[in-house]
Amino acid sequence: MKSLRLLLCLAGFLPLALALKAQEVRSPDGSLAVKLSLDGGALTYTVSHHGRTVLEPSPLGLETSLGSFASGLKAAGSSTAKLDERYTLPHGKVREVHYVANELTARFTNEKGDNLEVIFRVSDRDVAFAYRLSGKDRRRVTIQGEATGFNFPAAATAFATWQAKPGDGWMASKPSYEEGYQIDVPVGTRSPSGAGFTFPALFRIGADGWVLVSETGTSSHYAGTRLADPTPDGLYRIALPQPGENGGIGDASVSASLPLLTPWRTLTVGANLAPIVESTVATDVVAPLYAPSQSYVPGRSTWSWLVWQDPSMNEPDQRAFIDLAAAMGWEYILVDALWEGNLGRAKLAELVAYARSKKVDVLLWYNSNGAWNDAPQDPRNRMDTAPARQNEMAWLKSIGVKGLKVDFFGGDKQTTIKLYEDILTDGNAHGLMLVFHGATLPRGWERMYPNFMSSEAGMASEMLIFSQDFADREAQNSTVYPFTRNAVAPFDYGPLVLNRSFHKEAGKGNKRRTSDAFQLASTVLYQSPLQHFGLTPDNLREQPAFVIDFLKQVPAVWDETRYLAGYPGKDVALARRHGDRWFVAASNGEQKRKELALSLPFLAGRTLTLIHDAPEQKAATRQVTVGADGKLTLTLEVGGGAVLFE
Known part of the structure; x- marks a missing residue:
């Protein structure tokens, strides 16, 4: 990664509490502005674009085992900086990125004398903010809740997908970010599930304004969060995971050592939808957590399951899809669920060798569980513990498998986020790319974890098989x-079906x-840098050249x-x-x-x-x-x- 230059505009901290009564940070071009205010010990912020309010006074703060950082706060100074960074995304929607932003770090103390920093970074199209907690003598903290919110003007409308209740869905595998969308509904409209909405959520602010709200930088140090159901006038607050997620295993709160930097919440703002589509804020404010063990090769993949389904998990069909990938000049075949029971490991190794003889590499499906869902598809219980996972990955590397698609996670708890991170880290050690299904939104992961390639985290093409309505x-x-x-983030939707029926x-x-x-x-x-296409061998004969x-x-x-x-x-x-x-x-x-x-x-x-x-x-x-x-x-x-x- 190229160097990050921090050019401090104000050396040190402003000592007076009054300095943060109302303080503003603007984008480099001046069009996007954030105003941070401290009133009666509580923090709020507003966001404007070309002088027009897109986010009305919105609350900030955390509730923790160290006491409240949402009330009783006192200002303890601030600093500003200019950020200028160039970096490369080898597997993204854009390759060379130049991130320029202005940063405000505002420092506060709570009633117990512990410290909260609120960090805002404002570029010409994005706002990102995070909290940093530190204490004088304390080593640990539990985050019990957030006051953080997004207060939209009453006339705004929302485009958002709701969160599922824990344990819903097939074999109790939800929540897995696979619900429907409310389209252009008034802000304040509650979710059908009562569980709020997942990131990202899009808001239309009148005739010529858009805001996309999301989250990035989530690692094993925190949980994935969501938007709780809004108030009638359009205030959407951050909510921690539901207790029943991940099969009820693990805490719904967050435990960490100090100092703690939380994930970044992001707002991408534009008069039209161009900034929304073109934004790179999800990767702008994060950094790689480890170096890639090798160069990971993106590519296109055949995939028998989407149209031919479970019965295709047999040797002749898989060889046919290997031959299809070779005929198309595509790089991969995805061998989906049930390969362990239907093919066996020895036959799988033979298929990998056959594919490589055709200049095609193999990606393999795995079940994530563990005890957090009842999904029966094999291979099971190979990704949930470190000894099993590392032994499995060593075998996969020995036979030449290049990547994995791991399914059925079911939640956003900190323990679940740690499982993603552990799978990615062990995968990198064994030269394996990772795709996740039945999974949470990837939050900056294509930069944080260099072998992360894509994730489902949405109603994807598999629903074409299951639902005529979809x-x-x-x-x-x-x-x-x-x-x-x-x-x-990359979306493993699985496009392209040319058969007239699924x-x-x-x-x-x-x-x-x-x-x-x-x-x-x-x-x-x-x-998606790994595109799993639903092309079938018949299509080569049926479609024009x-x-x-x-x-x-x-x-x-x-x-x-x-x-x-x-x-x-x-x-x-x-x-x-x-x-x-x-x-x-x-x-x-x-x-x-x-x-x-x-x-x-x-x-x-x-x-x-x-x-x-x-x-x-x-x-x-x-x-x-x-x-x-x-x-x-x-x-x-x-x-x-x-x-x-x-």
Whole structure:
């Protein structure tokens, strides 16, 4: 990582309590401002963008075993700094990042004389803040709750997915961040579960303002948090995990040694959705926790389970999908659940050798549990304890497996976050990449843990198999995730199904409502450095050559990502660059045909290949030239999409 320069603007701390009665920190361009206030011993902050309030006075503070840091506070000075850092994200939506921000660190003491620092970092599009706790003679602290909140104007609307109750879902495996979205509802609308909402949550502030709220920097030193159900007037407070999460195992509070730096809460702010899509704040304010043991290779993967399901876990089908990956020039095959019982370890090792002879590497599915859910799929009890995990990983390394997809976690407790960290750390020691399913939101993990690649943490493509209602909303969901879940971290959605039904046999299973062009667009709209595609061997015979050719070319990692157009729930268009090649993707989330006008000044006058909707939801292709003014209009059918590429 390149060096981080801290240029102190004020040396030392301001000694007077009055200095923090109201103090402001602005972004480098002056457009984004945070005002921190201390009134009657309680802290609040406001956020404005170009002088317009986007967050009304909102509470700050912690309740701890050291006493309250939410009331009875006294100011003890402050300092400011300028931050300027360049770093590389080898597996992200953007490769080279330049983070410039202004920082305010405000120091307070509570009634017992212990110290709280509130740290704000403000860039031109993001606000990030965290707490640092320290004590004079105390070594440990328990965080019992937070006063932290986000108070939105009453006219704002929310786009958020609710948290599940512990123990809900298949085999008591929830919460696993796999619930539905409330779309454009008034702030103050409560969750159907009564458990609040998961990060990230998107808010529309009037006609020309957006705020995405999320969390980053969560490690084994803290728990993952969420937004509690709001007050009627739009105050969303931070909530710690529910006691029943993780099968009831572990505390719902947080225990740590001092000094403690909490996770960062982030707000990405924009007049349009471009800052939301393009933000890197989730990785800007964190640092790697260890060096990579080797270079981890992103790539595309075949995956038999999505369409062919559990019966495909046999040697002939897995060899067929290895051959498919080889024919496509893709890097991986994911061998999913039940491989231990159906194939056995000796046969699995033979499959790995066969794949490598075809220049294809193998990723393997694992069950995380332990005692925190009842999911029966094997292999079980290999990831939950250090001796079992390290022995298993040593064997995996010896036979040439390159990565794991670990499933069924069910919670955000500190003990669960520690399990993620332990799996990642041991995985790095054995040269293994990690993807998590049935899992929490990754919070800056693609930078903190260099072998972390992706996570589900959302209603992903597997739900197409389980729910016709979800399949009916596939196009609409594609216009929500780029502005919410996928904006803050890689999303292992598992795109691309070209079968007309979600089943190996034609006509069986749930019906696909989207077009072939939409499915191709999903490979660009969803960002994940390991992309598990639902392509099947039949598709090579069924699809025209231009479809297969596109799928051979589409990358899994990107050097740049740009927002072009869209509104969550209605439509979306994004541009992503890999090297010197641009890929543009769009989809239509509404039940009406539409024209989507794009501005592509970076492609002005250039001739591109367009794959677009054709009759009977098939795909067609033609060459198009972007106007000299950079303007281009796409026609999107119901359930449709389009891709443009050079």
